[in-house]
Amino acid sequence: MKLFSVLLTCFILTISLNAQKKPINVDALLKKMTLDEKLGQMTQIDYEAVKNHADDLIKYSIGSVLWGGNSEIVNITAQGWADCYDSLQRLSEKTRLKIPMIFGIDAVHGHNNVDGAVIFPHNIALGATHNPAIVEKVAIATAQEVKGTGIHWAFSPCVAVVRNERWGRTYESFGEDPELVRMLGAAHVKGLQGANLSDKNSVLACVKHYMGDGGTTSGTDQGNTVADEATMRKLFLPAYTDAINAGALSIMASYNSWNGIKMHGNKYLLTDVLKGELKFQGFVVGDWNGIDQLSPNYKYAVEQSINAGLDMAMITTPRGSFNSYDKFISTLKELVNEKAVSMKRIDDAVSRILKAKIAMGLFDQKYSDKALLAEVGSPAHREVGRDAVRQSLVLLKNENNLLPLSKTAKKVVVAGKGADDIGIQCGGWTIDWQGKSGKVISGGTTILSAIKNTVSKETKVTFSLDGSGADSGDVAIVVVGELPYAEMFGDREDLSLSMDDQTLVQNLSAKGVQVVVVILSGRPMIINGTLEKSNAVVAAWLPGTEGQGVADVLFGNYAPTGKLPHSWPKNMKQIPINVGDKEYDPLFPFGFGLTYPSARALK
Numbered sequence: 001m002k003l004f005s006v007l008l009t010c011f012i013l014t015i016s017l018n019a020q021k022k023p024i025n026v027d028a029l030l031k032k033m034t035l036d037e038k039l040g041q042m043t044q045i046d047y048e049a050v051k052n053h054a055d056d057l058i059k060y061s062i063g064s065v066l067w068g069g070n071s072e073i074v075n076i077t078a079q080g081w082a083d084c085y086d087s088l089q090r091l092s093e094k095t096r097l098k099i100p101m102i103f104g105i106d107a108v109h110g111h112n113n114v115d116g117a118v119i120f121p122h123n124i125a126l127g128a129t130h131n132p133a134i135v136e137k138v139a140i141a142t143a144q145e146v147k148g149t150g151i152h153w154a155f156s157p158c159v160a161v162v163r164n165e166r167w168g169r170t171y172e173s174f175g176e177d178p179e180l181v182r183m184l185g186a187a188h189v190k191g192l193q194g195a196n197l198s199d200k201n202s203v204l205a206c207v208k209h210y211m212g213d214g215g216t217t218s219g220t221d222q223g224n225t226v227a228d229e230a231t232m233r234k235l236f237l238p239a240y241t242d243a244i245n246a247g248a249l250s251i252m253a254s255y256n257s258w259n260g261i262k263m264h265g266n267k268y269l270l271t272d273v274l275k276g277e278l279k280f281q282g283f284v285v286g287d288w289n290g291i292d293q294l295s296p297n298y299k300y301a302v303e304q305s306i307n308a309g310l311d312m313a314m315i316t317t318p319r320g321s322f323n324s325y326d327k328f329i330s331t332l333k334e335l336v337n338e339k340a341v342s343m344k345r346i347d348d349a350v351s352r353i354l355k356a357k358i359a360m361g362l363f364d365q366k367y368s369d370k371a372l373l374a375e376v377g378s379p380a381h382r383e384v385g386r387d388a389v390r391q392s393l394v395l396l397k398n399e400n401n402l403l404p405l406s407k408t409a410k411k412v413v414v415a416g417k418g419a420d421d422i423g424i425q426c427g428g429w430t431i432d433w434q435g436k437s438g439k440v441i442s443g444g445t446t447i448l449s450a451i452k453n454t455v456s457k458e459t460k461v462t463f464s465l466d467g468s469g470a471d472s473g474d475v476a477i478v479v480v481g482e483l484p485y486a487e488m489f490g491d492r493e494d495l496s497l498s499m500d501d502q503t504l505v506q507n508l509s510a511k512g513v514q515v516v517v518v519i520l521s522g523r524p525m526i527i528n529g530t531l532e533k534s535n536a537v538v539a540a541w542l543p544g545t546e547g548q549g550v551a552d553v554l555f556g557n558y559a560p561t562g563k564l565p566h567s568w569p570k571n572m573k574q575i576p577i578n579v580g581d582k583e584y585d586p587l588f589p590f591g592f593g594l595t596y597p598s599a600r601a602l603k
């Protein structure tokens, strides 16, 4: 009886508390705001730029903070991130209107700045699954990990349709085919945002980079996409249409130009097409100091981009410089006072941002929910990662059905720089902006450990970088490929496997060893020579922390289902090569992927 009355009191209390919450009216809030407060909402500052001047978040009523790929917070565990988040968000309470700030981070393959997070395969690998269900699961797990640290906005998915794999961001793209990208991009948005954006496990997606980022000439990062409008619409627009239909409320403008005009200043595409034709109700955020690229004249650059339809500027330089947040705010204020930017445009931008904050439930739940902390790096999420990995592997060659290997083999030789290196497995955007080799992150399973976990106790597993210890008749798993890189540093003239990788495979083959090559890379590579010298080849992309998924395929716990999301060229001269080209003669076509005879897969 006593328990019943306690429960009843709790129930009544909850109802009355809920009844007190009045829905926030954007127009009413907008009316209360001064011009300065509105300009603050339109300003997003990078953590590095503001960490020694946190009071500026209050002084300027800043609307948003981001952590860039190189932001250094003191404690990069999930708890450390949650504390950092909470302490910054607390500052919003000190502003006049107490509007919560929105915090964004590049959670592009899991919550990849957090030590101990599950790192999921990069998008190119998810593209190889051709499976929206697994992409949605990955995004749900990512959202939970992000929310576990209090953060509520992920700068993902990247829906670039990559047409030239020289581009160093190829791995951030689901592939070369607009249909594949639109399907998986929408699944990713759904997974991040959940059934309702205000759910405790949902985060706001940020679809990027609008638009044409994967189509630049020679695959140059931040380059120029030369295409007529019909081509632009056919290749790059569908992913945005679908993402918006899936509920996306933020989109990031791209660094690239379209026929020589920078996207950050393209009114036709940002306003007429996106907000008009596509009826996008959310807000457009700029990319990292993207406004500055419009003109050496900063005032002119700000005017162009805000009038083109940019709603929030991403600003990463510390105060005092010509392009810093204080400068952005004073410049935009001048432009408004001179009527070069209308109040209507400002109100439109601010109400879009506020609407998203309200839809996210940010006004009600500002701080991290400690109960969600345990989601970060959870065993359940590692299982999702493992599943995504095994679905993403593409079997390119399997001479005499060498794969799957027997779990009870006497000896398995493991070699190559990628075999026991979690950093190489994860690639760029892992703890560091550019990623790095070695033990960058706690937790996870290297491919070598995964192999050891999979084979019988009696099987001898040897490991060396250079394949020493292998004898004629042995089977060797050789893990080769690219070293980590990210935007600006990943563009390549030559995508051949390194000489070391090629020599390793050749030496083993010359010894009479049966060679299974596993390629860790963010894109198709030029594998002439190596392909002939190996007995089996698997494209494993950048699988992330859950290397067990690779062993699952190699040893037949899972028969490969992955299919190429990008045409695999024979040589550099063929690039760009894309499905549907008039002349199309790749080494392996888009959609290619072998599997095992089913009986063997089950052994």
Ligand code: BGC
Pocket (backbone or CB within 6 Å): 067, 068, 069, 106, 155, 208, 287, 288, 487
């Ligand atoms: C990248 C974006 C990223 C942003 C924030 C930019 O350089 O192009 O993809 O979201 O930085 O880190």
Ligand code: BGC
Pocket (backbone or CB within 6 Å): 067, 068, 069, 070, 071, 288, 433
């Ligand atoms: C940041 C990245 C950003 C890049 C752009 C880096 O310092 O950490 O997040 O994308 O700069 O220039």
